[in-house]
Amino acid sequence: MLDITYVRQNPDEIASMLRNRQLASEEPRLQELLEYDRKRRELVQRSDEMKAQRNKVSKEIADIKRTGQGSGEELIRQMKEVSDEITTMDAALTKLETDIEEILLSLPNRLHESVPAGKCAEDNVVFKAPVSYLHLLDFPIKNHLELGKSLGILDFERGAKITGAGFPVYIGKGARLERALINFMLDYHTEHHGFTEVFPPFFVNQDSLRGTGQWPKFADQVYHIGEDNLYAIPTAEVPVTNLHRNEMIETERLPLSYVAYSACFRREAGSYGKDTRGFLRVHQFNKVEMVKFTRPEESYQELEKILMSAEAILQALMIPYRVLLLCSGDISANATKCYDIEVWSPAEEKYLEASSCSNFEDYQARRMNIRFKPDSRSKPEFVHTLNGSGLATSRLMVSLLEHYQNRDGSITIPEVLRPYTGFTSIDQITS
């Protein structure tokens, strides 16, 4: 959420940001917001004046009653009218505030100066070219679905039977490999990158979704448990960032770095027919997520560190990837700057998004009211929040299986995972 004071003082900058994000259609909303804001301040002043009068006269009434100088009937009658007016005004005020909040919650974040201008995904900038750890695949290669099936480690059909399409089942060494990846990533980030591990709830309330910005914008993409009014998390970002909602963080603890594994649930409504095969788009997947809370002046430096932490996993696994710097037209509404990490799929012959590393500056912190005091005497300021996947296993699994397949259809387990899998290869089922 943007600071209304900032919007009021810099309307042109916000308007140009909307155009850069290809959201010029939102400009009338911005004008509406400014008008509501003007009206609200006018009304607040009048309402506060009347409240001041009521407070003052109520004390006079109390004095009169206490000293027994009369009944104060006339004053009470007058204040009854004043109170009625206040009630009317406050109702109008509440309406205005609701409207303002609604617009403010839907306006996207500002953009960092380093974000390239662009209209769509094609305009994203390749920030780091693929580093080549390519294994020699000089034989007809199988895609991850064929490998999963022939090795008996992935079962999409049974997943569809017991739940529905897009809920894969991992079996045998496949399940163990998935768990190994998760454990490896958690250990790596806690041991080498200074993150504190968190195991969060997989369901959150609506306030939490609102805090990180999934609500109201992505309301239709989140699974809802109506009975208890809870939502299945689309990413661990939601519970972990909300850990400090409505808190004043002790300044000396900043920056705070958390890493969390969670299953992630996404309805993916409206995206059927596009990249839906196998793991490319699923309703439930596993992800290790990094979340940071920082002082404003260090957030961009921390963004680079998150990116490097995510890259370190791929380097250790020796999986080829590239890093994109998202352009103004493709970056998510919450972020001021975002890097995507994409892993190469030799079978699909394209890059697959495996991580997204973003700085939200104070956009989420303002929604969640997470602050710190730069020093003991100063006013509280909002922290900056950041996050990055480190990483999502589904696309990673695609790339890993495909890269590490052998001519005979078996899979060699990457060195760094062997302590976690307890085996060095996954071989063809011999029946």
Added chain:
RNA sequence: GGAGAGGUCGCAUAGUUGGUCUAGUGCGCUCGCCUGGAAAGCGGGUAGGGUGUAACAGCCCUCGAGGGUUCGAAUCCCUCCCUCUCCGCCA
């Protein structure tokens, strides 16, 4: 699921027949005095948000959250959330 108790300004507490509560006190923190230095003692300051101002000041709101009654609510009523105790059920 049932019954009961409770949520107050960092922490602990006072406040329940509505009006001297613009929330008292203790601890903690902090500034100053005192001291060779420290402790003790003494004195002061110790929330957030809104509005407003050049900046102050001033004013408004917040006693778990949200409504209501009233001229006036920490105090009365309603709904919800959370914590604790007991009972029941149960991975």
